[in-house]
Amino acid sequence: MTDTSTSPSTSTQVQLVRRPTGRPVPEDFRTVQIELPPLGVDEVRVANEFLSVDPYMRGRMNDVKSYIPPFALDETMTGGAVGRVVESRAESLPVGTPVRHMLGWRDVAQAEADSFSPVEEIPGASLSAHLGILGMTGLTAYVGLTAIADVREGDTVFISGAAGAVGSAAGQIARLLGASQVIGSAGSAEKVTVLTGKYGYDAAINYKDAPVRDQLPEHVPDGVDVFFDNVGGDHLEAALDVMNDGGRIALCGAIASYNAERPAPGPDNLANLITRGLRMQGFTLGGYVDHAPEYQRRMAEWFPAGDIPQDETVVDGIENAVEAFLGMMDGANIGKMLVRTV
Amino acid sequence: MTDTSTSPSTSTQVQLVRRPTGRPVPEDFRTVQIELPPLGVDEVRVANEFLSVDPYMRGRMNDVKSYIPPFALDETMTGGAVGRVVESRAESLPVGTPVRHMLGWRDVAQAEADSFSPVEEIPGASLSAHLGILGMTGLTAYVGLTAIADVREGDTVFISGAAGAVGSAAGQIARLLGASQVIGSAGSAEKVTVLTGKYGYDAAINYKDAPVRDQLPEHVPDGVDVFFDNVGGDHLEAALDVMNDGGRIALCGAIASYNAERPAPGPDNLANLITRGLRMQGFTLGGYVDHAPEYQRRMAEWFPAGDIPQDETVVDGIENAVEAFLGMMDGANIGKMLVRTV
Numbered sequence: 001m002t003d004t005s006t007s008p009s010t011s012t013q014v015q016l017v018r019r020p021t022g023r024p025v026p027e028d029f030r031t032v033q034i035e036l037p038p039l040g041v042d043e044v045r046v047a048n049e050f051l052s053v054d055p056y057m058r059g060r061m062n063d064v065k066s067y068i069p070p071f072a073l074d075e076t077m078t079g080g081a082v083g084r085v086v087e088s089r090a091e092s093l094p095v096g097t098p099v100r101h102m103l104g105w106r107d108v109a110q111a112e113a114d115s116f117s118p119v120e121e122i123p124g125a126s127l128s129a130h131l132g133i134l135g136m137t138g139l140t141a142y143v144g145l146t147a148i149a150d151v152r153e154g155d156t157v158f159i160s161g162a163a164g165a166v167g168s169a170a171g172q173i174a175r176l177l178g179a180s181q182v183i184g185s186a187g188s189a190e191k192v193t194v195l196t197g198k199y200g201y202d203a204a205i206n207y208k209d210a211p212v213r214d215q216l217p218e219h220v221p222d223g224v225d226v227f228f229d230n231v232g233g234d235h236l237e238a239a240l241d242v243m244n245d246g247g248r249i250a251l252c253g254a255i256a257s258y259n260a261e262r263p264a265p266g267p268d269n270l271a272n273l274i275t276r277g278l279r280m281q282g283f284t285l286g287g288y289v290d291h292a293p294e295y296q297r298r299m300a301e302w303f304p305a306g307d308i309p310q311d312e313t314v315v316d317g318i319e320n321a322v323e324a325f326l327g328m329m330d331g332a333n334i335g336k337m338l339v340r341t342v
Numbered sequence: 343m344t345d346t347s348t349s350p351s352t353s354t355q356v357q358l359v360r361r362p363t364g365r366p367v368p369e370d371f372r373t374v375q376i377e378l379p380p381l382g383v384d385e386v387r388v389a390n391e392f393l394s395v396d397p398y399m400r401g402r403m404n405d406v407k408s409y410i411p412p413f414a415l416d417e418t419m420t421g422g423a424v425g426r427v428v429e430s431r432a433e434s435l436p437v438g439t440p441v442r443h444m445l446g447w448r449d450v451a452q453a454e455a456d457s458f459s460p461v462e463e464i465p466g467a468s469l470s471a472h473l474g475i476l477g478m479t480g481l482t483a484y485v486g487l488t489a490i491a492d493v494r495e496g497d498t499v500f501i502s503g504a505a506g507a508v509g510s511a512a513g514q515i516a517r518l519l520g521a522s523q524v525i526g527s528a529g530s531a532e533k534v535t536v537l538t539g540k541y542g543y544d545a546a547i548n549y550k551d552a553p554v555r556d557q558l559p560e561h562v563p564d565g566v567d568v569f570f571d572n573v574g575g576d577h578l579e580a581a582l583d584v585m586n587d588g589g590r591i592a593l594c595g596a597i598a599s600y601n602a603e604r605p606a607p608g609p610d611n612l613a614n615l616i617t618r619g620l621r622m623q624g625f626t627l628g629g630y631v632d633h634a635p636e637y638q639r640r641m642a643e644w645f646p647a648g649d650i651p652q653d654e655t656v657v658d659g660i661e662n663a664v665e666a667f668l669g670m671m672d673g674a675n676i677g678k679m680l681v682r683t684v
Contacts, residue, residue: 059617066617067587232613245409246629254613266608271574271596273624275401275408280622282615287588 007045007087011036011108012318013076020061023259023329028061029322032076036110045087046099046109046116050128051318051339052080052136053325054165055230056284058258067284079104080136082119082127083341093118100130107318107341126312132336133169133308134299136285140252141170141228142295143288145177148250148281149226153178156220158239160184160212161230162204163191165336166252168310170228171199176302179226183219185212185235187331194334198309212238223247232256237267243278251282259329311335349387349429353378353450354660355418362403365601365671370403371664374418378452381431388441388451388458390425392470393660393681394478395667396507397572398626400600409626421446422478424461424469425683435460442472449660449683468654474678475511475650476641478627482594483512483570484637485630487519490592490623491568495520498562500581502526502554503572504546505533507678508594510652512570513541518644521568525561527554527577529673536676540651554580565589574598579609585620593624601671653677 011034020028039045057079060071071077081104085097090113093099099116103109109116119130132138144166145151157174161167162184174182184195184204195204203219205212216238223244229236232254239249257264273280299308313333315324321339328337353376362370381387399421402413413419423446427439432455435441441458445451451458461472474480486508487493499516503509504526516524526537526546537546545561547554558580565586571578574596581591599606615622641650655675657666663681670679 067619236612251612251616254616257613263610265610266612268605268607270578270593270608271599271624273622274593274596274626275624277409277625277629278623280615281620282613282617283619284616287619 008047008108009036010034011106011110013106014318014321015076015105016061016071016073018073019063019070020259022261024058024061024322024326026322031319034106036108039087039089039110040112042090042112043110044085044090044093044113044116046083046101046103047086048081048083048107048109048341050082050126050131050314051104051321051341052131053321053328053337053339054079055253055255055258055329057325058329067286076103077105078102080131081106081109082130083109084127085116088113098127098130100135105318105321128312128314128336128338129310131338132165132312133310134296137165137336138169138173138299139288139292139295140285141166141173142298143285143291144228144250144252144283145170145174145226147288147291148283149228149248151177151179151226154180155225156181156183156222156244157226157228158183158185158216158220158224158242159228159230160235160239161253161255162186162195162199162201163311163334164230164331165333167228167230168195168199168335171195171201172309174226174228175200176298181220181222183216183224185216185231191334194311198311200309207235213241217242226250228252230255233264237269240267240269240272240278243272243276245276247276247278249278249280251280255329312338314338314340316340350389350450351378352376353448353452355448356660356663357416357418357447358403358413359416361405361412361415362400362601364603366400366403366664366668368664373661376448378450381429381452382454384432384454385452386427386432386435386455386458387429388425388443388445389428390423390449390451390683392424392468392473392656393446393663393683394422394473395663395670395679395681396421397595397597397600397671399667400671409628418445419447420444422473423448423451424472425451426469427458430455440469440472442477447660447663470654470656470678470680471652473680474507474654475652476638479507479678480511480515480641481630481634481637482627483508483515484640485627485633486570486592486594486625487512487516487568489630489633490625491570491590493519493521493568496522497567498523498525498564498586499568499570500525500527500558500562500566500584501570501572502577502581503595503597504528504537504541504543505676506572506673507675509570509572510537510541510677513537513543514651516568516570517542518640523562523564525558525566527558527573533676536653540653542651549577555583559584568592570594572597575606579611582609582611582614582620585614585618587618589618589620591620591622593622597671655679656682658682
């Protein structure tokens with residue numbers, strides 16, 4: 001089972017050394033090179049191809065009780081990654097197997113076989129799809145639109161952060177679920193063009209042009225039935241203004257506040273929840289992973305060829321992972337932000 | 343069918359003459375005396391015994407689109423009332439029939455019979471129960487706890503404005519639905535005593551003693567599963583701090599803001615909805631009146647004798663209706679605030 005001919009003996013890893021205050025800075029992290037011990041029984045060594053950098057990781061850099069424990073200081077950060085087994089002492093994962101795992105910020109991962117899940121190799125597609133539309137990202141969009149926001153035939157759906165990883169998936173899935181109008185927000189003219197040109201949004205607004213609250217109403221003359229929120233702050237307030245009676249709001253993220261040093265006040269129009277009978281529900285994927293088979297089944301119907309319009313923004317090199325993360329927090333990406341480690 | 347011997351020929355009514363800015367003042371209203379025309383076919387005349395003054399009426403004094411149209415200027419305000427038929431040209435409602443209706447702020451109401459619903463006379467109880475625990479007030483509490491917040495066996499439930507009409511009903515109903523801990527907030531030491539002494543609350547806080555956010559945590563060491571909110575503002579923010587994962591928030595009212603002249607910012611911890619997977623849903627009773635038969639069935643099980651601990655705060659005289667309304671907005675009542683018109 002073991003083939004060590006192409007197996008790297010060291011692993012370059014990124015660790016958190018200091019809890020950031022506000023926007024993280026490079027000094028909050030360090031890159032280390034680890035000499036890997038020989039494989040133990042049932043262990044495998046995986047050469048990563050792509051790491052995922054995600055907004056939720058900002059929360060894990062703080063030392064607060066949350067749905068997922070904080071990153072430990074001076075230990076390698078964890079997160080989604082895909083790669084291939086390069087050395088194996090586990091029958092279930094022979095050398096060459098493409099896998100997805102949560103060992104994150106390192107170019108080579110080594111652990112017991114059950115830390116890794118084999119994934120399907122899609123002809124002509126990168127393994128990175130398993131971090132994006134076919135992975136947690138796509139499932140998050142699907143769960144938010146179905147289990148949380150209950151998108152129905154004919155709904156008008158507004159998605160904030162629509163050019164991001166989850167947002168760009170959500171817009172397309174909303175349409176497939178029967179939404180009649182899909183409107184998105186993003187932070188550049190280029191992104192707005194991608195939203196309407198590539199992802200099939202009916203309209204898109206650049207939130208840097210003018211306050212969202214001023215821009216949104218003209219694009220949704222009949223109001224909004226479902227709001228899928230990745231941003232929070234001004235976007236949530238703007239959406240609450242235009243929600244229709246009985247509307248549903250899925251709170252997936254609040255990237256606007258993740259770097260905040262102190263809590264910011266919430267929207268000034270929450271009372272609309274009462275007068276319009278709105279439901280607002282937050283979620284993280286942890287409680288909904290059992291929706292994965294259903295999602296995979298729907299995706300196989302929608303995109304039998306696996307040919308899903310999507311973008312990736314790729315930064316090369318594990319040594320640039322922090323830069324990729326910070327760029328993603330600033331909106332530098334279209335679609336999924338990834339670090340390529342081969 | 344007609345017995346005019348005890349039928350009044352005039353009706354004293356309260357009208358809105360000016361839309362209030364902030365807290366209403368007596369000058370926003372006027373009291374008029376109307377000479378009643380003879381009954382038309384199918385019409386009845388009802389001598390009211392009690393009028394209901396409710397927080398939602400403040401919203402109707404503003405000229406804004408909402409789930410219920412604003413009060414018209416220079417017309418008599420509408421709202422819940424109970425009384426007895428004193429003159430009738432409708433076979434369905436003979437003289438003496440106790441009725442509930444929505445013609446509100448007047449001591450005598452006259453209209454077609456289908457504007458009035460006959461109610462059951464409960465031996466030893468006042469008709470006013472049909473405005474309170476057996477009426478919209480009780481149903482609002484029940485719907486909020488069941489259809490909206492899904493109270494379950496063993497839940498810890500926090501209720502704001504717990505000594506008010508809906509709040510005092512909600513506390514008792516929560517317990518009957520299986521809540522293991524019920525905590526309430528109110529605005530005076532006297533109310534706090536009533537909550538724990540009479541309504542069976544496990545603990546109660548006086549929100550005038552110190553910020554709710556500071557007081558609440560010690561009373562809910564294991565967190566809150568359901569928050570039934572009548573107040574909004576600081577209460578919602580305090581509850582969001584202590585909600586357990588998967589908690590549910592029913593937004594029934596936001597009396598803290600009803601007199602606000604400009605919108606106030608919302609809670610600074612809405613992101614807890616995401617990290618804790620919380621659901622927050624607003625409601626008004628309009629969409630849930632079909633729950634009335636279920637509620638009546640449950641109440642008949644819970645209180646077969648109709649003997650439900652409750653309070654009423656009664657102000658005498660239609661001419662004091664505005665004062666009663668303003669007092670209710672300021673928290674002068676324990677339980678339902680009523681105006682007695684006989």
